[in-house]
Amino acid sequence: MSKIVRTVAKLLTPAILLFGLYVIMHGHITPGGGFQGGAVFASGVALLIVAFGAGRVEQFLKEHQLSMLESGGGLLFIGLAFAGLATAFFYNFLVGSPIFGHVPAFGPNPGDIWTGGTIPLMNVAVGMKVIAGLSAIVLVMALASSKQGEDE
Amino acid sequence: MSEFLANIPFLAVAALICVALYIMMSQRNLIKVVMGVVILESAVNLFLVTLGYREGGVAPIFTNAPGTLMVLPVPQALTLTSIVIGVATTALMLSMIMLIYRHTGETDAEKSRKVKG
């Protein structure tokens, strides 16, 4: 891509990636969550691939690292679901505990990050999973199509 | 007539479904067929969200909410699920089409069907 696209991508990508992480971390008090934030983060990776080419992005973002991140997110999610098994599968056992345990009263409030029980942790797990999954899909498809272009 | 106008969101869903069905039936290019599938997914998502809309409601998020009259949260959660599944299946379909194009040099359903192997 041209120099203008590369410069703009360099400027914008950190902001996009940071915004994706913010959407993941604040999923339980503001609009958003693991899926949406992960999609935002993966769109930042897609911008990098468009601007610099899949070959250069692959040098620091390997496919097997992404697979490991995705499996780790899945394991964390399933583990959190099993951790509540003393009461029920997917029971929110952290409400009222010292970790993410504040319980707000019914009605509008300004928002407290230390609430939600297992929901913020599950947002992080699903966010890892979606970041890795969508980035891997975009990266692999871009690599395949660029190789195809070189062959012909 | 007023009843007819009040249901315009549902009519939009019906129109989108008809557009998607027309694309999927008439087009032979596989990528255009996938576009039809994506429009159909959008129609289903729109249907779910409109089913959960409550007159005058706000988004079901309590942080700095203007009131507690809220639209229904469960259809929105299911729409979220449906969107993510749609993205995953669309990526899989497009990868399959890339492989078919590499095997046969065609994205046309009629022609690539005849090329074996």
Added chain:
Amino acid sequence: MLRKVAIGLTLIAFGVMFFAAAVTIRPFGEPPSAMDDYIIEHSQQETGANNAVSAVVFDYRGYDTLGEATILFAAATAVVMLFRKRKDEASD
């Protein structure tokens, strides 16, 4: 020609069906909401989350999210597998 006629007839049949359904469905903006009212009123005490949609996705309907995550995992793995196989064949 026959194909176009068949497409047209199918579209007319589906269109009439969908538009009849869209006009006769319950009025827009007045959903039956017993379950959702319970979730809106109790999600803050039961899950602690301000975002009722997050509470539904990760707590009340966690099984759905589990299936969704499985589908995403399967799709990502399948895409990676499809293209990796081609790479090996090309290097042989």
